[in-house]
Structure formats: C-alpha cells, structure tokens
Amino acid sequence: MLNQDIPDAPKYETKIKHKDGLGGAAHDRGLSFIDAALLILDNLSDDQIKKINATPNKDFPLRKQFGLEKNNKTNFELLQEYIATLGLNWASINGESKSNLKGMDLAVLERTLIKAIKQNAYLHEKKSSKKVKIELDNAENHVNWKKREALTTNIKDEKQQTISMNRTETPISTFTPDLTEEWLKITIKHQQPHWFKALPEWEQNYFIKRVEQWLKQKAEGGVQNLGDYLGPVPTTIRKYPGAPNAYVTKVELTEADGSKVTFRKVRSGVIAPAAMKGQKKKDKKENKEESRKIQEEKTQIAKQNLEQLLVVAIQEKMNEIAEHPDFENNKPIQMDLPILLQTLYTPPAQPPGGAKTNKAVMDAFARLRDELADQNEMNKFITKHGLNNDDIKFNKIELLYSNKAVNKARVVSWFHNLRSSQGKESRNTDERLADYVNKLPDTPDNKMAKDALKSYQDMNYTQNTLGSLFSTKNNAMAERAALEQIIAGKVGMRVGSCVSGKDREEMITEIAIAQQQFFLRYKRFPPPYYAKGNDKELRAKFTEMVARQYLTGHGHKLAAENSKGCDGLKNIKDVMGDSICAKIKELAPEYGIKVGFDPIKDVQKVAGFNKLSLDKLGMSIKSLAVKKKVNEKVVAFRKAFKNSEFFQQFSQDKPLPKQKTQIVPPDESQLVERKRANTIDFAFEAAKSLKKIRTHSLPSVLSIGPDIDQGKAPAIDNDKRDAIQNCKEQLNKYIEKVKLDEEPDGIKFGYNPASHVRAILEYIKDNLNDNMTKEAAEALSDAGKNIWSDKENNPLKELANALDEPKKSQRMDM
Numbered sequence: 001m002l003n004q005d006i007p008d009a010p011k012y013e014t015k016i017k018h019k020d021g022l023g024g025a026a027h028d029r030g031l032s033f034i035d036a037a038l039l040i041l042d043n044l045s046d047d048q049i050k051k052i053n054a055t056p057n058k059d060f061p062l063r064k065q066f067g068l069e070k071n072n073k074t075n076f077e078l079l080q081e082y083i084a085t086l087g088l089n090w091a092s093i094n095g096e097s098k099s100n101l102k103g104m105d106l107a108v109l110e111r112t113l114i115k116a117i118k119q120n121a122y123l124h125e126k127k128s129s130k131k132v133k134i135e136l137d138n139a140e141n142h143v144n145w146k147k148r149e150a151l152t153t154n155i156k157d158e159k160q161q162t163i164s165m166n167r168t169e170t171p172i173s174t175f176t177p178d179l180t181e182e183w184l185k186i187t188i189k190h191q192q193p194h195w196f197k198a199l200p201e202w203e204q205n206y207f208i209k210r211v212e213q214w215l216k217q218k219a220e221g222g223v224q225n226l227g228d229y230l231g232p233v234p235t236t237i238r239k240y241p242g243a244p245n246a247y248v249t250k251v252e253l254t255e256a257d258g259s260k261v262t263f264r265k266v267r268s269g270v271i272a273p274a275a276m277k278g279q280k281k282k283d284k285k286e287n288k289e290e291s292r293k294i295q296e297e298k299t300q301i302a303k304q305n306l307e308q309l310l311v312v313a314i315q316e317k318m319n320e321i322a323e324h325p326d327f328e329n330n331k332p333i334q335m336d337l338p339i340l341l342q343t344l345y346t347p348p349a350q351p352p353g354g355a356k357t358n359k360a361v362m363d364a365f366a367r368l369r370d371e372l373a374d375q376n377e378m379n380k381f382i383t384k385h386g387l388n389n390d391d392i393k394f395n396k397i398e399l400l401y402s403n404k405a406v407n408k409a410r411v412v413s414w415f416h417n418l419r420s421s422q423g424k425e426s427r428n429t430d431e432r433l434a435d436y437v438n439k440l441p442d443t444p445d446n447k448m449a450k451d452a453l454k455s456y457q458d459m460n461y462t463q464n465t466l467g468s469l470f471s472t473k474n475n476a477m478a479e480r481a482a483l484e485q486i487i488a489g490k491v492g493m494r495v496g497s498c499v500s501g502k503d504r505e506e507m508i509t510e511i512a513i514a515q516q517q518f519f520l521r522y523k524r525f526p527p528p529y530y531a532k533g534n535d536k537e538l539r540a541k542f543t544e545m546v547a548r549q550y551l552t553g554h555g556h557k558l559a560a561e562n563s564k565g566c567d568g569l570k571n572i573k574d575v576m577g578d579s580i581c582a583k584i585k586e587l588a589p590e591y592g593i594k595v596g597f598d599p600i601k602d603v604q605k606v607a608g609f610n611k612l613s614l615d616k617l618g619m620s621i622k623s624l625a626v627k628k629k630v631n632e633k634v635v636a637f638r639k640a641f642k643n644s645e646f647f648q649q650f651s652q653d654k655p656l657p658k659q660k661t662q663i664v665p666p667d668e669s670q671l672v673e674r675k676r677a678n679t680i681d682f683a684f685e686a687a688k689s690l691k692k693i694r695t696h697s698l699p700s701v702l703s704i705g706p707d708i709d710q711g712k713a714p715a716i717d718n719d720k721r722d723a724i725q726n727c728k729e730q731l732n733k734y735i736e737k738v739k740l741d742e743e744p745d746g747i748k749f750g751y752n753p754a755s756h757v758r759a760i761l762e763y764i765k766d767n768l769n770d771n772m773t774k775e776a777a778e779a780l781s782d783a784g785k786n787i788w789s790d791k792e793n794n795p796l797k798e799l800a801n802a803l804d805e806p807k808k809s810q811r812m813d814m
Helices: 021-042 046-054 061-066 075-091 095-099 103-121 129-144 177-187 201-219 226-230 284-323 354-373 375-384 410-416 421-438 444-458 462-469 476-491 504-522 534-551 554-559 572-576 578-591 601-608 624-642 645-651 678-691 718-738 754-767 774-787 795-804
Strands: 151-155 163-171 247-255 260-268 333-343 392-403 493-497
Touching: 021 075, 021 095, 021 103, 021 129, 021 601, 046 075, 046 103, 061 075, 061 103, 075 103, 075 624, 075 645, 103 129, 103 624, 129 201, 151 554, 163 504, 163 554, 177 201, 177 226, 177 284, 201 226, 247 504, 260 284, 260 476, 260 504, 284 333, 284 354, 284 392, 284 493, 333 421, 333 476, 354 375, 354 392, 354 421, 375 392, 392 421, 410 462, 421 444, 421 476, 444 476, 444 504, 462 476, 476 493, 476 504, 504 534, 504 554, 504 572, 534 578, 572 578, 624 645
Parallel strands: 260 493, 333 392, 333 493
Antiparallel strands: 151 163, 163 247, 247 260
C-alpha cells in the first residue's frame, strides 16, 4: 500500500491506484463529502438561511457545541466556516497518517457532516439522520457530476500475448429532444414532474440554476445540448432522466500476423430511475394514485433513456459499416438491424426498486419495440434523431432483450427467468440471434460470429450457475454474457447495463476482449471452464488473458468517474471466479503491485467507499460493535479537531474569505474570456489552481505552453517567456517545499482554506513580484472577482494590487 511496497520498474502499466491504497481513496472520498455538505448549504433557500440566522445564539447547536455563543459571525456563516475548517483539517492529513486511513475514519467524517447539517441547517425541519445521509450522498454525486473525457488504454506487443490493443470509452451525454423537454419542465412551476417535486428544496434550487445557466449560455452561442452541458448522469443518483454512466466501448485488437478485430458495444447503468419516488400522501387513495403516476413516469423516463442509447447504437453501427474496406463498392446497403438490450443484474432482487424497476425496464422496452416495429414510426425515429444516411438503409430495427445475471445471486435469476417475461424474452433472443448468424455467408469475416454462436450454444452452464451460491472456480454465465455481446455486435449492436455500469459491465467487457484475443491467436474460442486434456492448457492461457485485461486498470479508472476516489470494481470474485482472481494476484507484481495491496479485496473495499451504510456510520442498532467503535473514533476526531490550528482560526471572530460553493459548468470554467498572451494564461491558471488548493497542488501551472486556448494565444517575446519560466520554477520550488499532494484530475469546488491560499499569495508577492506583468495582475484580479464573493476581503485582489504597485527597482511592463 505504501510507496516502498511498489517495485521500481514494473513490466507493464496499470491504472489501478495501488500506490495510495485504501488510505488515499478514503482521503479523496472525504474531501468529496465535504464539498457535498457545502453544496447543500450554498443552495438553501433565502427563507431557510433566515431561519438559521434568526435562531438565538444560545439555542444554536453549533455554538453550544464549541462554546461560541458570543462569536459575532452569523449562524449560517459559522456553519459554513465550520464545515470548511473540517475540510482543512481533513486535507492536512498526509504521509503515514493518510495511508493508514480506513473506512471507519471516512464514516466518522461523514457522520460528523450529517450531524452538522441535521442539527444546524435543518434545525427547524427535524429531518432524520437517514434522510440527511441520503441528501449528503446525493450532493456528493453532484460534486462528481461533470463533463467527461474519453478514456483510452493502449497495449502494444506484450510478450505474453503479442496482441496490441487500443481500447477507448467515449462518454454518452447528448440528450434526445424528449429528454431535454423533460428537464425543461422543472423551470415551469405548473409543469414540474413528480420526480422533481419529490427532491429536497436545495436540490430543486440547484437544478433550476443549472438549467437556467444552460439556457443563458446557449443563447450566447455556447453548448447547444443540455446533456452535453451537464455531462453523463452518474449511476450513483438513480433519480433523474438521462442514461446513467453511459459509454461507447470500442476495442481494436491486432495479432502479430496482422489479423484484426474490432469490438463495439454501448454500456450504461440501469436505464430506469430506480430510486425515483413521489411525495407521500396521507390519504390512501391519493397515495395509490401518486404511486401509479410515479410508475408511469419511471417507465416513460426509462423509455427516453433507452432511446438515447439506441440513437448512439445506430450511429455506431453506421460508422462501423462505413469503415469497412468494401463499403464504397457495395453501397447503398440495405439490412435488418437487431439491437440487443442485455441486462447483467439479478431480477427480481436487483436493481434497487425491485419488481417496480424491472417492470419499468420491460414496459419501456416493449413500448419502444412496438413503435420501431412499424415502418413509418421507425422512419420517423431515424429522422427525428438525425440518423439519415442515403448510403445505409435499415429495412427494420428489431429490439431484442436478454437477461444474463452474472453475479453470485445468478441462481435466483435462473429460477426467476423460468417463468418471467424477462426469461421468455431471453429465450426468444437466443433463437433470433442464431437466425441472424446462420444467415451470414460463410466468409472469413463471419467466422468469429459463427464460432461464437457455437461456443455459446455448446457451453453447459446450468450446474455452474446453480452452484453459484458458493464460490466457483469459473463463471460460465459471465462467459456466455460476453459471447452474447460478441454475437450481437457482429450482426447488429449490443446496448446493455448492470446496476451501476461500472462493475459487472466492466468485467464482462474484459472477458469479451480476452475471448477475442484468444480467437485471434488460436482461431477458435477458448474451451469452457470444465476443459480437460490439451484444452486445459489452453483454458489456462485464456484465464491469463482475462487477468491481464483486469490488470490494465482501465475499468478501475473508469469507475472513478462516478465517485471521486472510488477507483474500484465490485463483485469481482462473484463475476470473475476464483481461477481468474488467483491469476490476477499471481501477475500483479508485474504491474508494480506487491504485497500490501490486494488487487481483489482492496479494490472492492475502495469501491465500497462509494456509499457507506448506516451500520458503517454507527447509526444502526444492527451492528452494536461497529457503533461502539465509531463512537470512540468520533470522540477522538472531535478532540483532535479542537486541538488543531484550524479550529483556533475557525473559533475567532475574524471571518474567512467567503467563496460560494458551486459546480461551474464546463463551458464556463474559463472565467476570463479575453485575448491574452502566455503571461496572462499563467496568471489565470494560477488563479484556478489557488481555487482548488485544498486538494491539489499547482501542476497545471507547471505545464502552461504556448498554445493555450486551442492555439489562440498570441506569440510573446523571449524576455516575457523567461519571466514566465522563472515564475514556474519558483512555484515548483514552493510545491516541493510544502509537499502538497498532486492530483491534477478535475477541479474541486469548495470553500477555500484561507491559510493555504494566503501562504501561497505571500510567497508569490515576496518572490515573484518583479516577474509578473500588469496584465497578469489584471487577469488575477478578474479571476478573483469570479472566485470570491467577498469583494472587500479578496486575496487575489490583494495580490493584484501588490503586483501593480510601482517599485523602486526597474519593473518589466508589456
């Protein structure tokens, strides 16, 4: 887990964050939860804030807790600064203390935040701790809800495989017209949907601000699609319209002999908003009607989400056809297009929401399938979503459904699917996919599809599945699910989901890639899990291929997009099986992972930080032993906090610089829109780095180049370049001096720790004054106006003024 446990020169790259281990994950999660608490406070209504401030000092819980009845700050200011100071205290944990952080430490922090919000922000609303926890978890999701970039992993000629791989995950965010219309309803009081009205007031305020911000920037020529503006919906929320955690997976494999294969699929979390609820009514009849309306709304949103994924799937199939070497010679092309909706979760137990969520998925699927079965409606769908292509025509678009439950509880689904609609659809899909494959001509291009179908049909999986209540060496259902994806991709497209889109989805992708790697090498699919004789050795080679796919860490990094710090997968042993997990551990040292970090157990623990249970928080009577330990930790945490320098700063009357916590839309992240040279770029990046200093160092400052803003920055002369370089060198020395942890991915939006910010400002004033230009000072001042709401107590403004003061010594001007 510690850096000294890592070999100096691993053979292969991995994206698994084993160096920071569990402690690093817990640290990142804690910072994210602090930002979440501040986000809630920042979006409280004016009436809520007035009630908080109107509470007599002697009755305000936070004042009584710390003996601050005579402090001159308002109650709301005190509450904001208390949580900000908790953030400072947590951020200051480093070195061995950071590496030793555990899930219980994270639980103590979250429980502290829940208590602060419940007792102080909701003093007059009397919300339960459970409800406040749900809100805090949701706010933490908003902190991580952002625009995402494509994730690519390249592997070239590994000695064990001699197969190069290029794998790219491209996020799906673009809303269909229907999804956009659904979101716009929230801004019109009498049209607000049930899912929106059931949200807490701060969340409603937050969403209305976001949509109104989008409308404003759209009118000014900004991002035109609301979904692209918001970014992909995280699956950790499960309440709102939009396909959650959705990506296009594209994998290109090349064997040493030049043979190639491309694998495409569309993946997401569960398409129905499982956690969507309405407002509970006192009257039973009204409550029943409310439930009926919510179920209909859930189905309609599931249908909209499925449409969003289908649009991408159809476009991807068109791209694949157009990329074929013989396309120009064979166009125009007419074909039937089967699209498989494959789910990997376990009905009726999953996803959360049980039968109601499964019913919403199946009803949405049936409605959309019926619409597309009509030729006129299919043509309208294609036209509506801009999918017209004169060279590619679809005779029909056939929707197929399959449930492949691949986790440990798959035996439950096996029995459930014997008589359920999901089981009937799955059996029908087996026949339809076989029909499509059998119609393919016997050509080298189609050999993979035909061999995959034979392997799928021949695999005896029943006994393996029924025995899954106990740990199994291999998971036949997982391999069948992967084969089904390969088959669907060869004759049409696969669209699918597990609950979160980051656990089962990822591991089935890894298995499918390994199956195709094996096919390229041996011109056949791997032998089944019960292989004997010569096939047993080939089976071992396939097991190694899957293990190496896991160890690239591609899926682990993808998982972190959902939740800060959670670079981990869940249900690994259940889905992969004991044999693959054992091989992963055996090969881990080649990827720099030594004893001290378990690539299975510890990865799952990291993933488990995503949502802490009430038991882990010590807020449930089910685990009295855990509750006692958490209580002991809480006492120690409070004592350490009261003895910290941060508490002394918090308890003084002097206010901290106020910064509103907000998630800045991606297209508005450039706060200063102006023509600027590299010097000004440096100043602006420095200002952004100061804003996120609580969890980040200044790595962006050290990498400023001449082509900032897509090459729009004008050239500057050598003297000014030297000045910029000097600034960078001085800042680099400061970073090394204070040993701030580098974390360049993303921007954290939260309350700025005054002590850290001011320390850096003082250092710049003392050391870089003569190297900063007047324009740089202006850029810092402009950025400061956007970052600090307190115009009078603005440290960036102070810096700008200091830089602009005439010096006795000669000063460089532009």
